[in-house]
Amino acid sequence: MSLEPGELRSRLRALLGADGLLTEPADLAPYLTDHRRLYQGAALAVARPGSVEEVARVLALCNTHRVGVVPHGGNTGYCGGATPDESGRQLVLALSRLNRIRSVDADNDSLIAEAGCTLARVQAAAAAAERFFPLSLGSEGTCQLGGNLSTNAGGTNVLRYGMARNLTLGLEVVLADGRILEGLSVLRKDNTGYDVKSLFLGAEGTLGVITAASVKLFPMIRSRASAFIAVAGVRAASALLTRMRSASSDRVSSFELIPRSALELVLRHIPGSTDPLDRAYPWYVLCELTGSGEADGLDALLEQSLAAALTDGAILDAALARSGPQQDAFWGIRDSIPEAQRREGAGIKHDIALPVGKLADFMDLAVAWVATHVPEGRLVAYGHAGDGNLHFNISAVTPAAGAALLARTEAVRRAIHDLVRQFGGSFSAEHGIGRLKVGELERYTSPVELSLMQAMKRVLDPNHIMNPGKVLRQP
Ligand code: 2HG
Ligand code: ZN
Numbered sequence: 091m092s093l094e095p096g097e098l099r100s101r102l103r104a105l106l107g108a109d110g111l112l113t114e115p116a117d118l119a120p121y122l123t124d125h126r127r128l129y130q131g132a133a134l135a136v137a138r139p140g141s142v143e144e145v146a147r148v149l150a151l152c153n154t155h156r157v158g159v160v161p162h163g164g165n166t167g168y169c170g171g172a173t174p175d176e177s178g179r180q181l182v183l184a185l186s187r188l189n190r191i192r193s194v195d196a197d198n199d200s201l202i203a204e205a206g207c208t209l210a211r212v213q214a215a216a217a218a219a220e221r222f223f224p225l226s227l228g229s230e231g232t233c234q235l236g237g238n239l240s241t242n243a244g245g246t247n248v249l250r251y252g253m254a255r256n257l258t259l260g261l262e263v264v265l266a267d268g269r270i271l272e273g274l275s276v277l278r279k280d281n282t283g284y285d286v287k288s289l290f291l292g293a294e295g296t297l298g299v300i301t302a303a304s305v306k307l308f309p310m311i312r313s314r315a316s317a318f319i320a321v322a323g324v325r326a327a328s329a330l331l332t333r334m335r336s337a338s339s340d341r342v343s344s345f346e347l348i349p350r351s352a353l354e355l356v357l358r359h360i361p362g363s364t365d366p367l368d369r370a371y372p373w374y375v376l377c378e379l380t381g382s383g384e385a386d387g388l389d390a391l392l393e394q395s396l397a398a399a400l401t402d403g404a405i406l407d408a409a410l411a412r413s414g415p416q417q418d419a420f421w422g423i424r425d426s427i428p429e430a431q432r433r434e435g436a437g438i439k440h441d442i443a444l445p446v447g448k449l450a451d452f453m454d455l456a457v458a459w460v461a462t463h464v465p466e467g468r469l470v471a472y473g474h475a476g477d478g479n480l481h482f483n484i485s486a487v488t489p490a491a492g493a494a495l496l497a498r499t500e501a502v503r504r505a506i507h508d509l510v511r512q513f514g515g516s517f518s519a520e521h522g523i524g525r526l527k528v529g530e531l532e533r534y535t536s537p538v539e540l541s542l543m544q545a546m547k548r549v550l551d552p553n554h555i556m557n558p559g560k561v562l563r564q565p
Contacts, residue, residue: 093155095179099135102181105147110187112136121162121182122174129170129525132178133160140187142262142270142301149299149555150268152181158558159183161295163237164208166229168441169524171241171294171560180558185236188301191215199307200259200276205236205300212305221307222382224251224343228425236300242292244520246424249476250343250380251308253520254291261287262302266551274304289546294522295557297550308382315388316378316417317396320371320406324475325450327375330404331476334377337395341388344378345476346424352472355430355485356423363423366409375475376424378417427472431485436492438467438499440482442510443519449478452513456506460484464502466491479519482506507534523561531561 093101103111112118113135122131134157139145152159158180162172174180188204191211195201196219203212209230216223225238227245237243239261243254251257260275273287290298321327327347334342350372356363367374379388392410399405411417431437444452453471460469467484474480484502486492507517507530517530532540547554547562558564 124170124173129173131174133174136182145264146268163234164232166233168521169526171524194219202304204302241522246344260304263298265298311380313381313386315392316411318366319375319408324453341379343380346376347475348374359430359433360426437485441521443479444515446478466495
């Protein structure tokens, strides 16, 4: 029952009004490529529904006529999950007009927001009610809640609060056939059958479109103590994590590992950045303790713990942030690593997770492997070490080495991911699968689990219209 593209566009225009449908090439352009510019797609049009009912009508129409639909949030993903394919026959479904905070319930510590709200807006709405929404990522000013939930985003507070999935109480989802699943529960306890919402978290829009969510809030953060700490290596960093968690009554909320190579990229490419310490060290940790009381004494606690660690030789040096701007400067370094690496030139990215206790053993082997097998590359492995997630990235040693490095991408990826598997790790910790890692999912997922995923796809999207070719290969 395929419709000719012009006819489909006029039906969509009738459903959404002229403002709700973009068809001009210049208007479509920003929706057709991903943040990393890995993919350049084409599309029939971009639908911009202004209500859940409009999303439902668009999906029902597309389902009837077998038109692929690609949900699109803030377009900050790393795996091409929000980019249409090259056929020009898919419809991009932008959620940005669904951008209301529907309610904030401070007594229940919950908030209901629509998918197109930026993450920063959700955080601000929580803060306005003196509450804290802990999901936090470098792209929070641009990324949207729907995308965060659809990719089960992680970020820098996972250690204390968990990933997007752990912060979700309920979802409103439009299914492929246009039915609306109204599941905006704000309950923390609700054992009534299967956890259906869980299917849509991390499904990257392949099973339905998340249009709104109820999420958990927490007591407002009123004190923060941060330090930029030099350590000898990953083993020392892991030991420091254990030590800091016990010493602080588990108030470590972020524990980010930064190698010297990453700090050097930031110093080279990000204007205004400065080295927090007065000499170079091989590895650093950005550690932050947070608390809900004004006078939690976190600065003193951090200072004393680090002084003891220095005396014991557990760390090499540390700079404590003495003010908000100093904390922002530490976070500025951490958050600008991806941009600095992009400015440096060609690189290969891996988003891996390992059991925290195996991180150092893994790194011993992986660092040696890169040094031996990838002479064109310099390792820039950084990230959320507190929860075992490293961005095991490799930058070209010189601009001239870029092409040779990229030519090895597949072989390097295979070697690193095979090693990750040997250590019981994951080849995609927080960036998802999108289009980029469909082959990896097939390689590293057990046949039983993969067949369950395919079965769920068949039940929820029998006509394969939902984000076709993402997560699972098109049959
Ligand atoms: C981060 O932690 C992001 O900064 C991006 O997840 C990681 O660029 C990357 O590889
Ligand atoms: Zn990350």
